[in-house]
Amino acid sequence: MRPHVLSAGRRPAPATLALLIAAVLAGLSCSTVPLTGRKQLNLVPESEMLSTSFQQYGDFVKQNKISADRTGAERVRTVGTRIKGAVEQYMSDHGLADRLKGYAWEFNLVESKEVNAWCMPGGKVVVYTGILPLTRDDQGLAVVLGHEIAHAIAEHGNERMSQEMITQFGGSALSELLKSKPAQTQQLWMGVFGAGAQYGVLLPYSRTHESEADHLGLIFMAMAGYDPNGALDFWQRMAASSAGKAPPEFMSTHPADETRIAQIRQNLPEALQYYKPVR
Numbered sequence: 001m002r003p004h005v006l007s008a009g010r011r012p013a014p015a016t017l018a019l020l021i022a023a024v025l026a027g028l029s030c031s032t033v034p035l036t037g038r039k040q041l042n043l044v045p046e047s048e049m050l051s052t053s054f055q056q057y058g059d060f061v062k063q064n065k066i067s068a069d070r071t072g073a074e075r076v077r078t079v080g081t082r083i084k085g086a087v088e089q090y091m092s093d094h095g096l097a098d099r100l101k102g103y104a105w106e107f108n109l110v111e112s113k114e115v116n117a118w119c120m121p122g123g124k125v126v127v128y129t130g131i132l133p134l135t136r137d138d139q140g141l142a143v144v145l146g147h148e149i150a151h152a153i154a155e156h157g158n159e160r161m162s163q164e165m166i167t168q169f170g171g172s173a174l175s176e177l178l179k180s181k182p183a184q185t186q187q188l189w190m191g192v193f194g195a196g197a198q199y200g201v202l203l204p205y206s207r208t209h210e211s212e213a214d215h216l217g218l219i220f221m222a223m224a225g226y227d228p229n230g231a232l233d234f235w236q237r238m239a240a241s242s243a244g245k246a247p248p249e250f251m252s253t254h255p256a257d258e259t260r261i262a263q264i265r266q267n268l269p270e271a272l273q274y275y276k277p278v279r
């Protein structure tokens, strides 16, 4: 199946704009991104994001092959657990520990040629074996895990889901959509979390979301004991690997360009203040 590319952040039609304004006025939906302080419009209640995530993640893990590579799986779990510890510390230091309520972290390595990795709400992480040659070592893995976990911490999934629900479904509630259009909703959900290729949807992250995930991700990896300079090496490897070829899913949803590399370079001094090497 050839995935069709949806564009993120399209302008809602006037009728759905009215719904959007109503939602904002109801005051239920504004949230703030940690670190950047950007206000975001999240229409799905967090409890619904978590229950849907646990359901969809559970199905994904059942329907896909968990890697038999024990060493690789152990590395994903070890690096992931260190990043999780850093995230918990960061959130608690910033009075945001509540935002991790209901998290049930899980790290799985899935057997697949796809170059990809993602994190769903509640800390449900999948790394595909296809990305390991590019992450190369624990530091590279920490770049990817830090970045993907940062998307979850910044609640980009809720924001993306909200935008797509407005543009595609006129602002219906997620719980209703799951009942009335389960297949389409699953397809959209997987697309929103960067796991959509096998469901036929590629939904690239916006520049704003990518910058936030890079920025937070650098701090998380540094706090976890991985040199954040590794982010420059990783994204340069990623860009080189897809030069002249059809880009892998990870690159389609996470465009790596000069702007990204330049911003990472700018954010490095801040991240290095958090860096204590792993002993």
Ligand SMILES: [Zn+2]
Pocket: 147, 151, 205, 209, 210, 213, 253, 254
């Ligand atoms: Zn990203």
